[in-house]
Amino acid sequence: MRPFVELTGVSHTYATGGTLAVDGLDIRVNEGEFAAVVGPSGCGKSTLMKLATGLQFPQSGAVVVDGQEVRDPVKIAGMAFQAPTLLPWRTTLENLMLPLEIVEPHRSRLRRHKAEYVAKAEALLESVGLKGAGSKFPWQLSGGMQQRASLCRALIHEPKLLMLDEPFGALDAFTREELWCVIRDLHARMAGTLTVILVTHDLREAVFLADRIFCMSARPGKIIAEKEVTFPRPRDLEITYTSEFSDIVHDLRGRIAEARTAA
Numbered sequence: 001m002r003p004f005v006e007l008t009g010v011s012h013t014y015a016t017g018g019t020l021a022v023d024g025l026d027i028r029v030n031e032g033e034f035a036a037v038v039g040p041s042g043c044g045k046s047t048l049m050k051l052a053t054g055l056q057f058p059q060s061g062a063v064v065v066d067g068q069e070v071r072d073p074v075k076i077a078g079m080a081f082q083a084p085t086l087l088p089w090r091t092t093l094e095n096l097m098l099p100l101e102i103v104e105p106h107r108s109r110l111r112r113h114k115a116e117y118v119a120k121a122e123a124l125l126e127s128v129g130l131k132g133a134g135s136k137f138p139w140q141l142s143g144g145m146q147q148r149a150s151l152c153r154a155l156i157h158e159p160k161l162l163m164l165d166e167p168f169g170a171l172d173a174f175t176r177e178e179l180w181c182v183i184r185d186l187h188a189r190m191a192g193t194l195t196v197i198l199v200t201h202d203l204r205e206a207v208f209l210a211d212r213i214f215c216m217s218a219r220p221g222k223i224i225a226e227k228e229v230t231f232p233r234p235r236d237l238e239i240t241y242t243s244e245f246s247d248i249v250h251d252l253r254g255r256i257a258e259a260r261t262a263a
């Protein structure tokens with residue numbers, strides 16, 4: 001497998017406040033892989049996401065995505081965050097269409113091929129259990145439904161890289177587990193062509209979804225452990241109740257506890 005996202009010896013200090021957020025960060029995620037990043041609060045997980053998508057640029061080290069050094073915002077990436085950030089004055093369908101109005105080649109095609117794109121958006125909504133919700137405004141949807149819609153928006157322009165920053169953090173445990181399965185199925189459907197990086201505080205979520213888990217030190221963040229998760233796919237929620245699963249969660253919890261006290 002070829003590396004798809006590579007950060008090598010990356011250090012980054014924010015100009016505002018002069019905070020050294022990550023220092024000597026090395027991470028390599030292969031094409032098609034589902035990676036998760038866990039670590040103590042404030043260790044630089046979101047910074048890693050911003051660096052990998054060209055929203056911030058490091059003072060030292062290299063960031064390479066899909067074989068190209070990152071010098072601008074990465075157009076092949078889709079992103080979803082803890083807050084669904086849907087525009088309240090647009091319907092759900094219109095919210096989904098937003099990246100198409102910005103990202104080429106869709107931007108130039110959108111007007112002439114509108115029906116094709118609408119059909120695609122509707123198919124995506126159906127795939128996450130939101131059939132028929134396209135005409136509703138975000139405020140007419142539950143939090144879980146909004147988060148599903150926001151996932152669809154992140155995927156509408158067929159990104160090769162999906163970046164998820166605590167996307168389920170604000171949801172109740174049942175809805176969260178339901179959405180784990182939605183993401184699992186989306187990733188499986190795009191077999192080998194969609195690389196995912198998920199930042200999460202939820203260690204069960206990381207172990208259930210990921211092929212590889214990176215554990216970060218306290219700030220300034222660097223990778224202190226890398227763990228492969230070899231449970232066969234497709235994974236069922238039942239595996240979360242097995243002792244093998246709990247062992248991995250406990251191991252990660254121990255590493256993060258150590259990283260916090262070492263800070």
Ligand SMILES: Nc1ncnc2c1ncn2[C@@H]1O[C@H](COP(=O)(O)OP(=O)(O)OP(=O)(O)O)[C@@H](O)[C@H]1O
Nearest residue numbers: 014016017019021040041042043044045046047048
């Ligand atoms: N835009 C910014 N300007 C200045 N400092 C920032 C900015 N974004 C993050 N920081 C600082 O960089 C450090 C790392 O923040 P980051 O958001 O990457 O951590 P995190 O691991 O995602 O945190 P959490 O787990 O709490 O979400 C923090 O000390 C934070 O205050």
